[in-house]
Amino acid sequence: xxxxxxxxxxxxxxAAALGLAATRLIGNQYYYFAAYVVLQYVVLATGWNxxxxxxxxxxxxxxxxxxxxxxxxxxxxxxxxxxxxVLILAGGIVAGLVGLGTGYLTLRxxxxxxxxxxxxxxxVLQTFVTNWDYVGGSRGVYTIRPxxxxxxxxxxxxxxxxxxxxxxxxxxxxWLIERSWIGRGLAAIRDDELAAEAMGVPTLRLKxxxxxxxxxxxxxxGAPYPYYVTYLDPAxxxxxxxxxxxVAMPLIGGTTSWxxxxxxxxxxxxxxxVATVTISSALNLxxxxxxxxMFVTVAPDGILGLAREFSEGRPGRRAAIAxxxxxxxxxxxxIAITGAAGTGWLQLLGIxxxxxxxxxGGLALVRPGAGGVMMLASAVATGAVFGLDPVTAIPVVIGxxxGGLAxxxxxxxxxxxxxxxxxxx
Amino acid sequence: MEFHQIIExxxxxxxxxxGNFNSILDLLANALVAGLLLGGFYAAVTVGVTISFGxxxxxxxxxxxxxxxxAFVAYFVNQTFGVDPIVIGVAFTPxxxxxxxxxxxxYYTSFEKRGQESIRGLAFFFGVLFIGEVALILTFGVDYRxxxxxxxxxxxxxxxxxxxxxxxxxxxVSMTMMVLLELFLGRTFFGRAIxxxxxxxxxxxxxxxxxxxxxxxxxxxxxxxASVAGSLLIIIGxxxxxxxxxxxxxxxxxxVLGGMSxxxxxxxxxxxxxxxxxxxxxxxxPSWSPAIAFGxxxxxxxxxxxxxxxx
Amino acid sequence: MVEALLQVKDVTKRFGGxxxxxxxxxxxxxxxxxxxxxxxxxxKSTLVNCIxxxxxxESGSILFDGADIRGLPAHQRTRxxxxxxxxxxxxxxxxxxxxxxxxxxxxxxxxxxxPSQVIDDAMAILTQIGLExxxxxxxxxxxQIELRKLELARAMAAKPKLLIADEAMAGLSSxxxxxxxxxxxxxxxxxxxxxxxxxxxxxxxxxxxxxxxxDAGRKIADGTPEDVVRNPAVEKAYLGE
Numbered sequence: 001x002x003x004x005x006x007x008x009x010x011x012x013x014x015a016a017a018l019g020l021a022a023t024r025l026i027g028n029q030y031y032y033f034a035a036y037v038v039l040q041y042v043v044l045a046t047g048w049n050x051x052x053x054x055x056x057x058x059x060x061x062x063x064x065x066x067x068x069x070x071x072x073x074x075x076x077x078x079x080x081x082x083x084x085x086v087l088i089l090a091g092g093i094v095a096g097l098v099g100l101g102t103g104y105l106t107l108r109x110x111x112x113x114x115x116x117x118x119x120x121x122x123x124v125l126q127t128f129v130t131n132w133d134y135v136g137g138s139r140g141v142y143t144i145r146p147x148x149x150x151x152x153x154x155x156x157x158x159x160x161x162x163x164x165x166x167x168x169x170x171x172x173x174x175w176l177i178e179r180s181w182i183g184r185g186l187a188a189i190r191d192d193e194l195a196a197e198a199m200g201v202p203t204l205r206l207k208x209x210x211x212x213x214x215x216x217x218x219x220x221x222g223a224p225y226p227y228y229v230t231y232l233d234p235a236x237x238x239x240x241x242x243x244x245x246x247v248a249m250p251l252i253g254g255t256t257s258w259x260x261x262x263x264x265x266x267x268x269x270x271x272x273x274v275a276t277v278t279i280s281s282a283l284n285l286x287x288x289x290x291x292x293x294m295f296v297t298v299a300p301d302g303i304l305g306l307a308r309e310f311s312e313g314r315p316g317r318r319a320a321i322a323x324x325x326x327x328x329x330x331x332x333x334x335i336a337i338t339g340a341a342g343t344g345w346l347q348l349l350g351i352x353x354x355x356x357x358x359x360x361g362g363l364a365l366v367r368p369g370a371g372g373v374m375m376l377a378s379a380v381a382t383g384a385v386f387g388l389d390p391v392t393a394i395p396v397v398i399g400x401x402x403g404g405l406a407x408x409x410x411x412x413x414x415x416x417x418x419x420x421x422x423x424x425x
Numbered sequence: 426m427e428f429h430q431i432i433e434x435x436x437x438x439x440x441x442x443x444g445n446f447n448s449i450l451d452l453l454a455n456a457l458v459a460g461l462l463l464g465g466f467y468a469a470v471t472v473g474v475t476i477s478f479g480x481x482x483x484x485x486x487x488x489x490x491x492x493x494x495x496a497f498v499a500y501f502v503n504q505t506f507g508v509d510p511i512v513i514g515v516a517f518t519p520x521x522x523x524x525x526x527x528x529x530x531x532y533y534t535s536f537e538k539r540g541q542e543s544i545r546g547l548a549f550f551f552g553v554l555f556i557g558e559v560a561l562i563l564t565f566g567v568d569y570r571x572x573x574x575x576x577x578x579x580x581x582x583x584x585x586x587x588x589x590x591x592x593x594x595x596x597x598v599s600m601t602m603m604v605l606l607e608l609f610l611g612r613t614f615f616g617r618a619i620x621x622x623x624x625x626x627x628x629x630x631x632x633x634x635x636x637x638x639x640x641x642x643x644x645x646x647x648x649x650x651a652s653v654a655g656s657l658l659i660i661i662g663x664x665x666x667x668x669x670x671x672x673x674x675x676x677x678x679x680x681v682l683g684g685m686s687x688x689x690x691x692x693x694x695x696x697x698x699x700x701x702x703x704x705x706x707x708x709x710x711p712s713w714s715p716a717i718a719f720g721x722x723x724x725x726x727x728x729x730x731x732x733x734x735x736x
Numbered sequence: 737m738v739e740a741l742l743q744v745k746d747v748t749k750r751f752g753g754x755x756x757x758x759x760x761x762x763x764x765x766x767x768x769x770x771x772x773x774x775x776x777x778x779x780k781s782t783l784v785n786c787i788x789x790x791x792x793x794e795s796g797s798i799l800f801d802g803a804d805i806r807g808l809p810a811h812q813r814t815r816x817x818x819x820x821x822x823x824x825x826x827x828x829x830x831x832x833x834x835x836x837x838x839x840x841x842x843x844x845x846x847x848x849x850x851p852s853q854v855i856d857d858a859m860a861i862l863t864q865i866g867l868e869x870x871x872x873x874x875x876x877x878x879x880q881i882e883l884r885k886l887e888l889a890r891a892m893a894a895k896p897k898l899l900i901a902d903e904a905m906a907g908l909s910s911x912x913x914x915x916x917x918x919x920x921x922x923x924x925x926x927x928x929x930x931x932x933x934x935x936x937x938x939x940x941x942x943x944x945x946x947x948x949x950x951d952a953g954r955k956i957a958d959g960t961p962e963d964v965v966r967n968p969a970v971e972k973a974y975l976g977e
Contacts (some may be wrong), residue, residue: 052544116681124719124723200837257543283559289555292549293549293556
């Protein structure tokens with residue numbers, strides 16, 4: 001049960017060092033903007049996962065806690081021009097307290113009612129903020145970045161480092177919780193709350209701990225936001241996109257470890273940043289939605305679970321997993337590449353075909369034959385519709401290789417062993 | 426409109442000058458009627474969740490996405506072929522029924538069988554909600570769409586109260602659907618089987634009836650109601666894809682307030698919410714009404730009526 | 737006169753209009769082996785749930801070790817020394833067998849133990865019940881009898897003064913029943929008071945020093961196994977008129 005903390009500590013130190021080095025070497029501001037969002041999602045996903053993955057309670061009101069952090073900052077900046085550390089601490093504390101309160105009111109109920117209550121909370125909060133003129137109400141509020149900042153060339157780099165440190169801190173906290181007796185207690189609650197209570201686990205107290213810590217983390221993620229975005233209005237602060245991302249990233253990465261949300265946030269976050277450049281941001285939600293549904297249906301343990309299965313598995317199973325990964329890569333990159341092509345029907349095709357690749361990839365995990373067919377078909381279709389230049393070749397080639405691997409898997413008995421029932425469904 | 430204005434008007438009327446007070450009463454009466462009619466419509470939107478969540482224990486948080494689909498189907502067919510939206514809504518119920526069954530198949534195979542329905546089932550529907558919204562955005566764009574029907578825009582006057590047809594017709598259709606559903610659940614074999622499933626799954630299995638099959642049909646029914654509800658939605662007002670989000674909360678709030686698995690309960694709760702929203706909108710402005718359903722729900726959850734307790 | 741370890745006094749539990757327990761009185765003495773039997777639906781599990789804290793009784797009182805435990809949540813009752821196993825095993829499926837035991841060892845314990853001590857204690861219990869080979873296996877891969885044993889092992893790991901075994905032998909083969917029976921007898925020899933709820937009569941008869949019979953929420957018999965078996969009210973409850 002005891003694993004050495006050294007690898008994790010090395011990871012933290014290296015990540016911090018790389019981040020600092022980057023600010024010296026990379027001049028293009030765009031990367032810091034993009035990295036900030038990805039790191040913000042690392043914090044949100046990690047925070048969500050403490051209550052969701054570790055304890056088993058789904059929080060749909062992520063946006064509410066995030067916005068608490070952001071709007072607490074707005075108030076403090078307006079009132080006293082507070083410095084960043086104060087903003088972060090304050091945002092976290094207020095959000096944590098709200099988490100505690102919500103938990104106290106609703107955690108005695110069945111899990112699903114807690115989830116509905118979190119949604120309710122987010123909307124009620126949004127309504128209050130929309131009607132609160134001090135923070136701008138529905139018109140929004142402008143926040144001006146300080147002109148001078150020590151150590152860094154400009155404020156955006158400072159924001160990036162801030163969020164990097166917050167992300168590392170969140171991940172370290174999750175790692176600590178996971179390894180501790182608290183983490184084991186949370187896992188017991190997740191596995192069987194009634195049995196946990198009967199075995200001496202103070203379930204209510206631990207659940208309240210999880211909601212508070214989770215709320216705190218989501219709050220600190222939001223605290224620097226007014227400076228990042230400079231114009232904040234309730235629509236963007238309370239965006240439902242925060243909820244769907246915070247749910248999807250841990251579920252896709254893997255919910256039982258601190259590493260899962262990090263993987264999910266980095267992959268999905270980067271993908272969305274790339275996609276935003278080429279296509280509309282509405283499609284970001286589509287990518288998240290499709291990947292979420294895909295993983296949750298065929299790979300419930302996420303990428304970490306697939307990695308574990310891969311290392312333990314038979315060759316046929318490995319081929320199936322590889323096929324799925326390739327299918328998702330091909331599909332997601334396809335949406336970013338071909339989805340940007342043209343308008344109208346061409347764009348719809350550019351989105352629909354890669355979607356089929358993603359679905360095919362997921363299907364390859366449970367029915368390798370059908371999945372392989374889907375992937376190969378969509379690879380061919382992509383090539384036919386969009387031609388084969390060095391860029392569009394990427395999704396085509398990856399998809400085709402994935403389809404081939406799916407067939408290899410089928411030949412070598414790659415369908416999941418215990419899931420005969422799925423075949424007969 | 427502020428409370429002190431109401432008090433002043435009342436006092437003025439007590440002193441003989443009832444002009445202001447009468448107009449306030451008119452306002453109240455109209456708000457009440459609008460709330461009643463809107464609430465009736467809310468029942469149609471919610472009853473699908475009453476079935477899927479209240480009776481089948483499936484947290485279909487994506488239900489609003491199906492409502493929006495119904496609304497846009499009604500829009501498309503209405504604009505292309507000129508058919509009345511309600512007719513479209515009813516005509517498409519078989520399609521939505523089959524769609525519901527398919528979704529349940531996937532849900533059952535991936536989650537219910539494995540006993541993983543809590544987090545992952547929830548996340549599944551959450552994802553479906555977003556896929557639905559974006560699919561509609563891609564197909565129809567983000568502009569508001571509305572339908573053409575003869576009665577929209579007309580109004581019947583009952584004394585001081587105006588009955589807008591765009592609210593009244595959906596109200597009537599919705600109430601009809603409620604009555605039909607209640608009769609179906611109470612009087613037909615399948616209806617009673619659904620009620621049985623909601624109460625005791627094990628007993629049903631022992632009676633050699635397959636709950637999965639019945640649940641599949643029930644879920645299909647739940648989505649079928651979305652076809653009608655969607656057509657009513659677009660009659661009441663113009664729609665654009667992200668409107669569905671406003672309904673996530675309303676729908677679950679009404680379902681819980683209405684006692685979860687009761688159709689009459691849903692109707693009553695829906696009307697209460699409708700009236701509460703209408704009054705809030707009239708006296709405090711429309712920007713407060715999203716919080717009504719949810720505020721009431723949080724209150725109810727905090728006070729913890731029996732039936733919602735985990736133990 | 738030794739004071740009872742557990743005193744259930746006039747306990748009533750209702751579910752809506754249905755009375756599951758009707759003014760039930762039971763005393764359990766330290767070191768005793770008590771059998772709790774009754775037809776299906778007589779309230780045995782409800783009584784167990786009220787004692788363990790999973791349910792709250794509307795009226796009556798429950799005293800454990802001299803103290804009134806009403807109002808205490810289940811986890812605190814466990815810490816005071818009441819442990820129960822579940823009728824249908826509820827293992828922590830994401831954890832290994834060993835980790836399943838670590839939970840009660842860490843949480844129900846009355847004093848802090850070093851992690852290596854926890855592992856030692858867990859292994860000792862697993863060896864006692866014969867599951868030591870499966871210590872590092874995921875608990876969701878166990879057979880029925882292994883799950884039952886794990887269920888008991890978990891309750892043992894809470895180091896209880898009173899152990900309530902809720903139908904721990906249901907559905908097991910004759911040999912497996914004997915297995916569980918000798919396990920419970922051994923625990924009792926170590927000083928643990930045990931309440932056994934069972935339908936398997938030969939086990940109850942062999943195990944119990946005293947038997948309490950419930951029917952339709954009421955206690956209808958309380959005596960030695962020989963007395964209870966000959967009690968006409970008991971016969972009527974099981975066989976009808």
